[in-house]
Amino acid sequence: MNVLDQVITEKFSAYHGDCIEVIKGIPDNSIHYSVFSPPFESLYVYSNSPRDFGNCASSEDFHIQFKYLIDELYRVIMPGRLLSFHCMNLPTSKQNHGYIGIRDFRGELIREFEEAGWIFHSEVCIWKDPVTAMQRTKALGLLHKQLCKDSCMSRQGIPDYLVTMRKPGENPERVEGLLDYYVGDEVTQFSTDKTRRSIEIWQRYASPVWMDINQSNTLQKESARENDDERHICPLQLDVIERALQLWSNPNDIVLSPFMGIGSEGYKSLEMDRRFVGIELKKSYYDVAVDNLRRAVSKVICKSLF
Numbered sequence: 001m002n003v004l005d006q007v008i009t010e011k012f013s014a015y016h017g018d019c020i021e022v023i024k025g026i027p028d029n030s031i032h033y034s035v036f037s038p039p040f041e042s043l044y045v046y047s048n049s050p051r052d053f054g055n056c057a058s059s060e061d062f063h064i065q066f067k068y069l070i071d072e073l074y075r076v077i078m079p080g081r082l083l084s085f086h087c088m089n090l091p092t093s094k095q096n097h098g099y100i101g102i103r104d105f106r107g108e109l110i111r112e113f114e115e116a117g118w119i120f121h122s123e124v125c126i127w128k129d130p131v132t133a134m135q136r137t138k139a140l141g142l143l144h145k146q147l148c149k150d151s152c153m154s155r156q157g158i159p160d161y162l163v164t165m166r167k168p169g170e171n172p173e174r175v176e177g178l179l180d181y182y183v184g185d186e187v188t189q190f191s192t193d194k195t196r197r198s199i200e201i202w203q204r205y206a207s208p209v210w211m212d213i214n215q216s217n218t219l220q221k222e223s224a225r226e227n228d229d230e231r232h233i234c235p236l237q238l239d240v241i242e243r244a245l246q247l248w249s250n251p252n253d254i255v256l257s258p259f260m261g262i263g264s265e266g267y268k269s270l271e272m273d274r275r276f277v278g279i280e281l282k283k284s285y286y287d288v289a290v291d292n293l294r295r296a297v298s299k300v301i302c303k304s305l306f
Contacts, residue, residue: 079169
């Protein structure tokens with residue numbers, strides 16, 4: 001296992017290194033679940049490293065590199081168990097593509113997982129505020145003045161997706177039991193009967209569109225930012241991670257994130273009594289992630305004491 005640094009504890013293992021090289025050291029069929037947000041090709045630049053997926057010279061190069069990871073993930077996930085990745089479709093530009101439009105990045109990733117043997121299990125569309133997107137990106141299609149000028153160039157905002165793939169085979173450790181609490185931004189009164197409450201929560205989670213994810217509920221991120229090598233950092237919302245872990249993992253399961261970032265998936269996994277394996281290439285993110293993972297462990301210990 002080729003790593004630059006590592007922290008290994010009873011509850012989590014964090015590795016600073018190239019995710020493909022590190023995963024090669026993980027035993028076959030040993031991971032219960034994986035949830036992560038991969039780089040969106042070169043949409044965001046995270047570091048200057050040539051190993052960084054976000055620094056691929058072209059879309060073709062990105063997908064060639066990503067397929068190596070898909071194969072390794074297939075090897076380490078247990079049969080019948082799941083993997084969820086967060087993504088969005090990508091805007092095109094005249095400068096890079098010759099036209100303004102949207103690319104089906106989500107579909108490209110799904111097809112690559114299927115080609116590697118994964119089963120397309122499910123997906124959910126996650127609502128995003130188009131006003132916030134307009135203010136952040138200044139996208140032509142979201143501007144009201146463009147609607148007035150020529151609405152044929154106006155478009156809706158681009159949502160997030162949580163896509164879930166399943167490895168074929170018989171699941172040796174079932175994920176079973178009632179849903180006992182609800183994760184989401186809406187205030188909802190559920191039944192006091194345990195079974196009925198679980199049904200009501202499931203009916204909300206089973207919706208193909210999640211409208212109540214708190215977009216700002218992320219780990220604090222400013223301390224991971226460096227000045228000279230990136231334009232943006234986008235940690236996955238904690239609500240999304242928690243719902244996924246509720247649905248598709250058991251307590252004490254091992255959860256993997258090959259793009260650990262500042263540790264969002266690990267923080268929630270540890271908070272929910274799962275174990276965690278995370279890999280991060282960028283040193284500043286890795287250091288913040290380790291601090292966040294340790295903070296989650298301490299939080300759980302304090303909670304158990306009181």
